[in-house]
Amino acid sequence: MDIKYKRILLKLSGESLMGEKQYGIDEKRLNEYAEQIKEIAGLGIEIGIVIGGGNIFRGLSGAAKGFDRVKGDQMGMLATVINSLALSSALDSLGQKAHVFTATNMFPIGEHYSKWKAIDAMKRGEIAIISGGTGNPYFTTDTGSALRGIEIEADVMLKGTRVDGIYTADPEKDKTAVKFDKISYDEIYTRGLKVMDLTATTLCKENRLPIIVFDMDTNGNLKKVLTGENIGTLVY
Numbered sequence: 001m002d003i004k005y006k007r008i009l010l011k012l013s014g015e016s017l018m019g020e021k022q023y024g025i026d027e028k029r030l031n032e033y034a035e036q037i038k039e040i041a042g043l044g045i046e047i048g049i050v051i052g053g054g055n056i057f058r059g060l061s062g063a064a065k066g067f068d069r070v071k072g073d074q075m076g077m078l079a080t081v082i083n084s085l086a087l088s089s090a091l092d093s094l095g096q097k098a099h100v101f102t103a104t105n106m107f108p109i110g111e112h113y114s115k116w117k118a119i120d121a122m123k124r125g126e127i128a129i130i131s132g133g134t135g136n137p138y139f140t141t142d143t144g145s146a147l148r149g150i151e152i153e154a155d156v157m158l159k160g161t162r163v164d165g166i167y168t169a170d171p172e173k174d175k176t177a178v179k180f181d182k183i184s185y186d187e188i189y190t191r192g193l194k195v196m197d198l199t200a201t202t203l204c205k206e207n208r209l210p211i212i213v214f215d216m217d218t219n220g221n222l223k224k225v226l227t228g229e230n231i232g233t234l235v236y
């Protein structure tokens, strides 16, 4: 089997962990993700993961309700730690070792992140789940995953979503929307596409980290992306 990438950074949104629920974590969805991740770990791929926190708390929505923005963002970052612990637990119960890192020191909940410790863990065959975003307010986990992807020298950042790629318009709202097989970073700016926030896109562009946006909610898709099947959209 031809495997295209040796080391990847997988970004999962917090919202995708909700499954059919309105809030929090859906155990069924969590286990499906863990199964897919275990499957690709079995191919010998080194895996770093960043998970969002939007299923629990977002600083911006908190600020709209009167929370201090910085405290709200800190709550959001803590939410990513909760999600990361949940995923590591699901992986553990499948017999797949995972190691949770945190952007700020919160030992013993996780190990304080450093690039080298994360790479060591991946080389031992453990999944490095890098939580807590960037550790700073006013950023998103898309930016956190771009940053961690670059730091750990990933070959690609995989953005698992519920949509099967990048479209000319939101396919859930506009039936005439057309999917791209690939698209340049610059075209994302010029077309004003909301793939990721601009800080994340710029970080990837400046450091030449390709991104693949794909539908992670269809079982087996994660493996298909890595074995070079033409699914999702490549940003280059």
Ligand code: UDP
Pocket (backbone or CB within 6 Å): 012, 013, 014, 015, 051, 052, 053, 054, 055, 057, 058, 059, 060, 072, 073, 074, 075, 076, 077, 079, 080, 132, 133, 134, 135, 136, 137, 138, 139, 140, 141, 142, 144
């Ligand atoms: N967040 C932050 N700094 C970071 C990453 C995340 O302040 O570096 C906060 C921010 O409030 C954000 C929340 O954590 O809204 C959850 O992350 P995000 O919205 O990216 O999660 P997702 O949309 O992927 O579920």
